[in-house]
Amino acid sequence: MIEKKIDERKMKLIKVKVLDIEKDNIINKDDSDTIVENIRKYIEKVVDGKC
């Protein structure tokens, strides 16, 4: 089933993680594909209830 309603806890986790990844990226200067992949994997993890 599609998760119609956004779970606020999950949403907060994703927001915080995305910003953390981007903050690290300012220093580490990873390539764009790596960052996109990191964000994608994290969202999947949260959606799957693994966080």
Next chain:
Amino acid sequence: MKEITLTNFRQYIGTQKIKFSTDKEKNVTVLIGKNTSGKTTLVRAFEWILYGKTKFDDQILLNQNVIKNMSMGEIQKVTGILLLEHGGKEYEITRSYTYTCIGKDIVRKSMDSKEISYVQPDGQTKTKIESEFQANIERILPEALAGYFFFGGERVGSISSRPDIESSVKGLMGLDVLYNAMNHLHSVINKFKKGIDYSGNQNALNVQKNLDSKNEQLRLSENEQMTVQEQIDYFSGEKEKYAALLKSNEPTANAQKRREQLDILISTQKNQIEKKKDEFVAMFGKDSFAFFGMPLLKKAVLVLQDAEEETESVPDMNANTIDYIISRGVCICGTKIDKGSAAEQNLNAEKAKQPPESIGSLVRRYREQALLYMNSTDNYFDLVNNKYSDIRSSQRMLGFNRDEIDGLNKELAGKKDAEDLEIHYKNAQTQLNLYEKQKQTLIMNQGGYKRDITNFEQALDKLTSANVKNSRLTTCINYASETYEWIRDTYQEKELVVREKLEEKVNSNFKQMYHGSRTVIIDEKYKVKYYDVTTEESDGLKAVKSFAFIAGLVDLAKEALTDKEGLEYVVGPQYYPVVMDAPFSNVDEIHIEKICKILPSAAEQVIIAVMKKDWEQAESILTPYIGCSYKIIKDVDADGNDIETSTHIK
């Protein structure tokens, strides 16, 4: 920054150490030296230690005196150590180049090393940080921003118009984090979408096709809107610029208006004078002979007044008339005139009274005519006099107006034409209206596309919900989209705040530093511009503007950017030093004083390398803020000449 130690770095021979003031109140460290003593080298030493940058023409950093004394195969090191505090921790950053002598006065860099250590609270024990050196430096003082804190030998005036200023300010204020996140999330959403499997579901495929088409239309429309927005920004700026110019040009505009009025007035006056002159000439021509003959006429009348009228005769009768009546033989009364008759005798008697036989009538007629002439010239003088006075008065007025127009011409020489400004202003306004209208149309269309997209997405949700994999991906898309929107909104909100705050701070500094009454604005590219663009800016004014900007920027960095929802999105507060080489070179005495009053309070720490002559003007103002002071001294040879390769700091 607490301390820098240089060993055999360029002209600095041996080991030279500078302890910087870290006192909150007395946060200025001043390094005084004459020209070519090594002030710029010192500022560049920071960039070398932190980022490995060597901006010197000669890439050999080892002191030339040391090189001269090296023997073949000998090894010598150039070392720079920077001790600084960041986030409540003390770090020691060391960089060194090792040189090997490969011939007389020739060396080759054989090794370079860099290290960052964390100084334990005891102040003695140092723990080497093993992780990537540059990443750690980036955490402390990002290289992209270094240009705003280390001013090594460049003109300060150019700072506020650097091409990288937008990305630097965004970097400093943490906006780049949000901006990058937006771009990355966009890619993440697309990646999820590509993963959805529509095989075997024709309806879903059709809806997806429609959705892609609407998304593309939306993307194109949004791109077009960006272009239109650029035009709006441009013409908006133009409009403001010309409005300001028109305002500042008001006296000129008034002078131009007066000149136009005078042009019309002068032309009218010239015509009137010409008309009056014609009237004068006509008036003069008509009765002038009588006027100028009047003395003679008066005299003649006087003489003739007493002349006796010997004969009484019929008025206006003359000899020819009488001859005609006699020859006709009938008088005008009907009496027959026969030769020798009494009637003929009477007529001949009357003829005898007429000229030429009698002068009496002639005298009478002359007198009558003279009196007529005299009467006719009674007002002649007054009329001529008045007309002439009138012409002279008009000519005087014309002269005054010509003088005024000459004055205005001089006043307006080289000034901007208010009419041109008005045309530019109106053109900007017209263009602005045009693009605003286009923007509204685009926004309206986008609303339609978005509605369609939502409908297609909902339809797609329903069609794909049966598939578990698709359902999971749709949920991921929902979360990613929600995050994207939150970050986009936050970015837009923060960006506006940063620009407004920066403009406020820069203006506040500028007003205190600049003696005039100008206002500066921060444009969308974070470039500092004058609100009233009227004259070309001098180097001194550029420097003042840049100082105001730098002070505003470091001051703003001290304020933390936080998220209103209390999320962990926090940037700052960040405290940065300002290190400047010869900052006052292009600035006049008054501005040096004003800049000196602002910088120490805006920046966390100020390190200035300054020439002695410039320092004399700044010293009295900066004295209360000076925590440490050093002299950069060149050694001298036996003849008292400077040794270019042997400098000490005392």
